[in-house]
Amino acid sequence: MGLSIAVCLKPVPDPAHYDKIKIDPVKKTVVREGIPTILNPCDKHALEAALQLRGPEGTVTVISMAPPNAEETLREALAMGADAAVLLTDRAFAGADTWATSYTLAAGLKKAGHFDVIFTGTESADGATTQVPAQLAEWLGWPHLWNAVAIEQTGETQLKVKTKAESEWSDYQVSLPCLLAMSRESNKPRLTSLMGVMKAKKKPLTVWCRPDLDVDDAALGMQGSPTQPGAIFEPEMGRKGTLLGGDADEIAVQLIGKLRSAGIAIETGDVCAPGGGGI
Amino acid sequence: MKTTTPADWKGILVVGELSNCRLQPVSLELIGKARELKQTCPAVGDVAAVLIGSGIAAAAAELAITGVDEVVLVDRAECALFHNDLYAAILKQIIEMRKPAVVLFPATARYQDLASMLGIRVDTGVAAHCVDIRINEKAEILAVVPAFGGKVLGDILCPAHRPQMATVKPGIFRQGEPVPGHKPKLTVFDAGSVIADTLKKTRLVALDTSSCAVPEGIPLEKAAVVVCGGWGMGSKENWALLGELANLLGGAVGCTRPAIDEGWMTDESTMIGTSGKVIRPKVYIGAALSGSSHHVCGMKDSDLIISINSDPRAAIFAVSDIRIVGDAKQILTGLIERIRAIRSA
Numbered sequence: 001m002g003l004s005i006a007v008c009l010k011p012v013p014d015p016a017h018y019d020k021i022k023i024d025p026v027k028k029t030v031v032r033e034g035i036p037t038i039l040n041p042c043d044k045h046a047l048e049a050a051l052q053l054r055g056p057e058g059t060v061t062v063i064s065m066a067p068p069n070a071e072e073t074l075r076e077a078l079a080m081g082a083d084a085a086v087l088l089t090d091r092a093f094a095g096a097d098t099w100a101t102s103y104t105l106a107a108g109l110k111k112a113g114h115f116d117v118i119f120t121g122t123e124s125a126d127g128a129t130t131q132v133p134a135q136l137a138e139w140l141g142w143p144h145l146w147n148a149v150a151i152e153q154t155g156e157t158q159l160k161v162k163t164k165a166e167s168e169w170s171d172y173q174v175s176l177p178c179l180l181a182m183s184r185e186s187n188k189p190r191l192t193s194l195m196g197v198m199k200a201k202k203k204p205l206t207v208w209c210r211p212d213l214d215v216d217d218a219a220l221g222m223q224g225s226p227t228q229p230g231a232i233f234e235p236e237m238g239r240k241g242t243l244l245g246g247d248a249d250e251i252a253v254q255l256i257g258k259l260r261s262a263g264i265a266i267e268t269g270d271v272c273a274p275g276g277g278g279i
Numbered sequence: 280m281k282t283t284t285p286a287d288w289k290g291i292l293v294v295g296e297l298s299n300c301r302l303q304p305v306s307l308e309l310i311g312k313a314r315e316l317k318q319t320c321p322a323v324g325d326v327a328a329v330l331i332g333s334g335i336a337a338a339a340a341e342l343a344i345t346g347v348d349e350v351v352l353v354d355r356a357e358c359a360l361f362h363n364d365l366y367a368a369i370l371k372q373i374i375e376m377r378k379p380a381v382v383l384f385p386a387t388a389r390y391q392d393l394a395s396m397l398g399i400r401v402d403t404g405v406a407a408h409c410v411d412i413r414i415n416e417k418a419e420i421l422a423v424v425p426a427f428g429g430k431v432l433g434d435i436l437c438p439a440h441r442p443q444m445a446t447v448k449p450g451i452f453r454q455g456e457p458v459p460g461h462k463p464k465l466t467v468f469d470a471g472s473v474i475a476d477t478l479k480k481t482r483l484v485a486l487d488t489s490s491c492a493v494p495e496g497i498p499l500e501k502a503a504v505v506v507c508g509g510w511g512m513g514s515k516e517n518w519a520l521l522g523e524l525a526n527l528l529g530g531a532v533g534c535t536r537p538a539i540d541e542g543w544m545t546d547e548s549t550m551i552g553t554s555g556k557v558i559r560p561k562v563y564i565g566a567a568l569s570g571s572s573h574h575v576c577g578m579k580d581s582d583l584i585i586s587i588n589s590d591p592r593a594a595i596f597a598v599s600d601i602r603i604v605g606d607a608k609q610i611l612t613g614l615i616e617r618i619r620a621i622r623s624a
């Protein structure tokens with residue numbers, strides 16, 4: 001018996017280009033023109049985990065709530081080895097916070113069929129709330145674990161999962177169905193082969209809009225979101241920097257002077273003035 | 280959708296984090312911010328902190344110094360190990376009974392998870408990874424959250440739902456002035472029945488927990504000097520220079536993400552930035568790193584920022600007090616030699 005698995009994937013603007021993002025001074029909106037859309041980096045680990053756990057008779061369905069052009073990202077996931085894809089797209093879903101996003105994803109997953117495990121990434125590169133996995137599990141009434149680093153199937157309906165918090169590992173036993181948000185440290189995502197790309201063209205990609213889902217309109221998109229966005233701005237960063245010149249040794253002498261005035265005792269390596277860490 | 284009457288909700292609840300029965304500093308940072316909010320808007324009501332765990336009375340006593348008005352304690356053997364379903368069920372009851380206007384959580388692996396769950400369980404919004412929180416005279420919260428790796432900040436409001444919830448990373452807020460001799464009200468919350476109910480139904484079992492290997496030396500967030508290296512260091516041999524300099528200065532070594540990917544640093548807890556630590560040392564020295572917004576978010580509030588980059592247009596220079604355009608290996612070697620010469624003189 002194989003497992004029926006779903007993976008939540010988010011197409012995001014490529015984080016390698018975030019330094020180019022600007023705010024339109026007049027419209028006060030984020031300008032992200034020219035930045036390519038890619039599969040959220042963390043989500044590749046979720047997909048890899050799914051492909052490893054699937055087994056010969058299992059299936060992996062990828063799902064995304066995103067604008068129509070997300071089909072491309074979903075094809076990429078099919079090329080990596082997923083069996084089917086579902087895209088939830090409708091203007092009514094736009095502007096959703098994590099509450100409304102997870103609500104809509106839950107409705108899509110319920111319609112897509114029965115799943116034993118749902119995988120997600122830990123965070124999206126653009127919004128990076130880390131909240132969607134837990135909230136989706138809550139809508140489904142399933143147990144979940146966030147930042148899973150290792151999974152072991154210990155029974156037909158049971159997994160042993162290791163998670164990582166800042167300085168501690170924890171082991172859990174969880175019975176299916178469950179949701180796991182996979183850590184970057186959990187695996188190394190496979191590369192796409194040419195063969196995979198060819199096969200992906202024939203795999204099913206279903207698009208569902210608002211009327212296809214059993215959802216309450218009042219809970220969708222921005223109007224359904226408990227949090228509402230206000231102003232956006234760029235963080236204050238500027239510092240008046242002094243440029244140090246000279247060869248390496250001359251620079252070293254100047255630096256030592258700067259470190260001394262910052263209260264570092266060069267003779268001993270001690271800190272003269274209290275400080276550090278804000279504690 | 281359900282909306283609530285904001286006026287019925289009063290007070291600020293800080294969810295404190297314990298790890299191994301030890302109070303995590305972020306709890307004190309959140310109480311510091313909560314007291315500030317109360318000072319700005321006394322109408323918001325008192326500041327309470329809730330702690331969940333087992334054998335945590337001593338940790339609870341440590342909260343007195345923060346000036347928190349009330350400590351709510353759930354000290355139960357069943358809560359010894361972190362269990363998201365159980366902790367969330369307990370917090371849901373506490374929130375529904377107390378009806379706080381604001382609930383603040385640490386944005387840590389475990390506690391952001393609880394905040395997310397409670398957003399659905401109590402039907403409200405959660406502002407994630409706030410870098411600032413403000414309050415108006417009507418006790419409405421405005422949370423400032425980063426997007427696109429910190430390149431953009433946005434205000435988040437929660438107009439119609441209560442409580443207003445937010446998560447905050449360790450290191451973002453400072454602990455408040457200590458209040459010696461203060462005695463907060465202590466409330467022991469009777470969680471017996473919610474624990475029994477949850478454990479009967481839950482499909483999750485917490486088996487065990489173990490500490491990750493702690494990197495040697497001073498933890499990044501406590502170091503007065505942080506020497507941080509980036510991808511441009513180029514090799515493990517060059518990377519060793521950072522450790523040498525940090526040793527000489529009594530500091531710690533930090534890194535950007537590529538250094539983890541390259542295996543020059545093995546412990547993710549040494550990464551600085553949006554997915555890593557937020558630090559504020561007296562001196563930050565950044566070598567061969569570009570200054571991506573992901574990284575800058577975690578170090579821009581350091582007292583003195585020194586950076587070394589071979590590219591004069593590197594973004595890190597825009598947040599630096601001292602800029603050195605040059606080869607990081609040469610500059611670091613020169614500095615190490617000079618300090619050694621002074622020491623041996």
Ligand SMILES: Cc1cc2nc3c(=O)[nH]c(=O)nc-3n(C[C@H](O)[C@H](O)[C@H](O)COP(=O)(O)OP(=O)(O)OC[C@H]3O[C@@H](n4cnc5c(N)ncnc54)[C@H](O)[C@@H]3O)c2cc1C
Binds near residue numbers: 015125534573587
């Ligand atoms: C979701 C997400 C979260 C992330 N979170 C974080 C985070 O928390 N922290 C983090 O750091 N990154 C994070 N990143 C990665 C981040 O976007 C950047 O890729 C990363 O910070 C770049 O690291 P770097 O500056 O070391 O490398 P690069 O950007 O490659 O910069 C290398 C620099 O070294 C300089 N250089 C090269 N050779 C030399 C030399 N010999 N001497 C001097 N200078 C030299 C170059 O001019 C260049 O500026 C995240 C990414 C994503 C997608």
Ligand SMILES: Nc1ncnc2c1ncn2[C@@H]1O[C@H](COP(=O)(O)O)[C@@H](O)[C@H]1O
Binds near residue numbers: 010043064065120128
């Ligand atoms: N719109 C979406 N469609 C599909 N999956 C999503 C979406 N938003 C978030 N996710 C999933 O939730 C994880 C965490 O995202 P976030 O809460 O936005 O940081 C991501 O890694 C995805 O797996």
